[in-house]
Amino acid sequence: MPVLVAGSARGTAVGTFDPATQIGQSWREASRLLSITAFALAGLCIAVYATLARALRPTRAIGAGLNQLAANDLSARLPRFDLAELSVISGVFNTLAERLQTTLAERNALTRKLIEVQDEERRHLARELHDEFGQSLSAIAAQAAAAAHTAERECPPLYEECRGISRTTAHMMETLRGALVRLRPPDVEELGLTISLESLVASWNGFEKGRTRFEIAVIGEADDLPPGVSASLYRIAQEAITNAAKHAHARHVQLRLEAGDADIVLSVEDDGEADGASLAPKAGMGLLGMQERVVSLGGTLQFERREAGGARLVARIPTMRAEPQPWQP
Template sequence: MRLVLQLVARLLLIVALCLTAATVWATFDAYRSVDRATAASAQRVAHALEALYWRELLLRSSRMREHLVPVPDWRTLETMKLIAPGVCVQFQPAAAFEKPLCGQSQGIGQTPPRWFASLVPTFLGSHAEVVRPVSPRAAAAGTVVATPDQAAAISLAWEYILNVIDVALLMSAAIALLASLAIAHALAPARSIVTALQRMARGQYRTPLPRFRSMELAMIGNAVGELGERLEEATEQRTALTRRLLEIRDDERRALARELHDEFGQNLSAILAFSSTIETASTKEANAGGIAQDARMISQATHRIMASLRDTLKRLRNPLPDELGLEASLVNLVDSWRSQSATQPTIQLDLKGNLADIGGTAATTAYRVAQECLTNALRHSAARKINLRIERRAGEDDALLIRVEDDGGGDADRVAQSAGFGLTGIRERVAAAGGSLSIARANRGLSVAATIPLAA
């Protein structure tokens, strides 16, 4: 899961928790606001009746004090305005058949669901009535009793909660959207870092990164840049070392070829001459048959050793591209394999592009790759047809493509993972030349392809 989505999901979880907490707080506050409205209504009505009580006491002193309040005009519209919706007020002691004076309760709030109407009183309890004296200095003036309407209180609380939730949802959506944009903007430089790492994996080690404002991302960018520089230096050192090792190996090949030619070749020639002399001299003696047979066996063994030595010398001596050029050396290589036996598979050579000016390391590497791939296809597979294709791709990507395909079957994955000296050697040569090597499955066999950049 992407990091941006993870952070947004966590943010939404936090917003949901905050929204739940806000809903619980809104429920408690709305439900208890009815108690505050009840107390305020009782206080306002008591204050109004106190003024009425003292006015009647001063203007009608002849009346009994217990008959001063309530007077006929206390249940007026002005008194109704002092009572909050959903609250009923009654004067004590009340007159006979006197009903409480209630505020407007019809159409207050929204009808709550049953679960809310039963759940809220269970956890928050019921509303208590509020008693206020008409006059603290005159106990005989009576008291005001305010009682909230339970159904109206729950309806008001439900409406308040809905309003709060609507606002909270809008704020949560806005916060989530803006925070998501901010997180995506803050993490956008991570794509540049990932792209740089992917380029480094493909061999482009020096990949410049933009300057990041965030200190953490700037540190990561600097670390990636330093890593790329060190990888490039290590690659250059490894390439130089590989080239040097190949040069040393070629020098050893040439030295070994000279030793084999000078020592083994001369000694074998001498053995062959001695065997011929023995065979010629034995024809004049009595036991000529046995001696002649031994001499012929020595001669045959010597011829076989000399043929093997010639093949070894061909592989060890200076590469033919240095002497004949790449195109002629490849033709000579294919002709030498064709001439060894009539039972050899068909070898098709396909040359494309201008190969005349290709020399040096590129030509030597191409020749060695073709030589090793042909050797493996001829000796380690039951191929009937082998196709050797050499193509020069001109233009901006000036490179040489060597592809060897056969129809002898084989497991491409197993061959690619092989640690044989021949395959390891061509890998080293291609890498030293700055190229790439791939092994894949062909139509009915294997395909080995090497790309050597000529610009390098």
Template sequence: MRGLLPQLVLRVLAAGLATVLLGAAWVLWATADAAREDARITAERVAQAIAARPDFIGLAFGGVAPVPAFLDWQGFPRWTLIAPGICVEFGADGRPDHRRCGSYVAADTAPPSWFGKLAEAIGLVPDPITRPVRTRYASNARVTAYADPKVIIARAWDRTGDLMRLALGMAVGGALLTGLLVGRLLFPFRTILSGIERLQSGDFAARQPRQKVTEFDRLGLALNDTARALQEARDTRTDLTRRLFTVQESERRALARELHDEFGQCLTATRALATAVAQSGETTARDGARIAEISGQMMQSLRDELSRLRPPDLDELGLDAALQRLVAGWRGRLPSVRFLLELSGDPDTVSDDLALSLYRIIQECLTNAIRHGAPKTVRVRLDVGAEIALTVADDGGARDDAPVGNGYGLLGIRERVNALGGSFDLTPADGGMCAGVRLPN
């Protein structure tokens, strides 16, 4: 239970229960203090009343009473001074001869045994109060007033029980009411939290509604401003990335043209001259043959680099034929691996920029499948429709294909796909890996 609202309710309930315990402790203390005060007042008043009746002192201690003997202990007229729940003992030191208790109406329900043990443990029943009685008949008479434990415990239970039931009900009710009120007050927070989660997932289009609570309204407006700024930043980044790839491909195209026009022509002329030299004599022929061989290697390297910079088949034949030749090239280089190409729809209807991006993505996926795995089969499937779906799957074992950088590897694929407004994922599948790309057409 980690939510803010449950924790708040539990803390309010805990505070209420703590208040109940403090209230119960105060009631117990007040009850003990009242019993102690009743015993003191009773002891003093009874001592004063007995001291004012010398006839009673004489009777109590066997002396000669100056008044008739019918004024005995039980008929003493001042016992109305004994407080309820207080008992009084009267007599010589250590030999109380007479005892009388104040009236008290017992409760219908006796306190539980655990409460009695608790009362004894905390000293709820006060100590007895003793007052001397000094007259001409006796000098060692004493009045001792003490609280009846059963009466005091029953009185404390009655007061504490009522208070605890009332306070406990108020604590539980207050916690529930607090939960309802705070839950309603924090309801806008859930909307704001949902907006933050959408921002984390990349959804910058959602906006927060206006709130009635000022603080939440300001927070929602700030969140809207943040979403707007992030959306603008993402759009700017996407546009810059798209422009970057366009400039990159333009530079590659220009570089390929320059290499072909200048470097290629020079190599062709060099090879022709070397052939002519080779036909002119023995030693010269050997040198010319060597020049021709080197020129041929340079021309082949040049063609490979030109193909890497700008696929010639893509410009001359279209995406369909370019992909067919790309896969055929891999079949020729790795005859032990089965390369499959499945095309659906008309790939040649794809725009030039998008076709070039698809070619580069497929080229890099094939390279990663061979470089980072040991596949027996690599399957390429391209579906062209209202949306373009591309999958490149292999059975070379599950792995993490590391990005290479500089426009190649997974990082380059993700950047291209993001710039085109699509999605890319790489997941283990069928004993290997499956790269999936979706792009708007």
């Protein structure tokens, strides 16, 4: 463009653009805009994350409650949540847990009642066997002894037959005594659980005569339990030892009772040849009865097959101490 001085043209002014300068200025403006945009997006993401975290925070409590139910802890309950949909889930969860807890308590009470009826039937059957068969076998043994005495003097060929009747009668009486012990165990309430278990192990050692060695270990105080709990523990130990002795062909059976502050653990371990599939808790009425007794006491029953051979049965129940009775003059 022309340059005028005092109204007259004196020259021409020429203007040019520097591309590098323009690009640099544009980049600075773009960088500033991008920075502002990035900060805005970061703030928005943080706000969204915080909002979602706060909204989904109750799902952690729901997950923890479900894990408690999965672990058989039916006392789990969920609080009321701010979100209406989650509050509905909380209400349904609490109702379901309460109903399950009530149903389980009723089932355990019914199982305990059935076990009491079974034990009473066993005691009645034991009395009948003792009074009827016991007396009959004693009479047969006495008559066989008298016949043997007479045959020895008057008819020697019949002496051995009479002695055979006496031996058979003695074997039947020994078998009957074993059945009576299984049907009607010693009075655990009077003797205490520890002495009763020690007597059980001693009786099996005497019966096996060294073919199988039975041992017992009692840790903690186990004689201040309620009578029903002591009787159930004795029955569980009795059935477990019987299974190990008769079905596992074991050389060594270890009975262990640990009475702790939180729970009571009764375990029977053997080195036998039992098939884990045949000794599963659902396979036999004996093991099924043990499982029912343990569940009725709020406990668990586990069967473990050892790789080195043998098996281990573990019953775990919550510790329940008998309340001391008030002294009466």
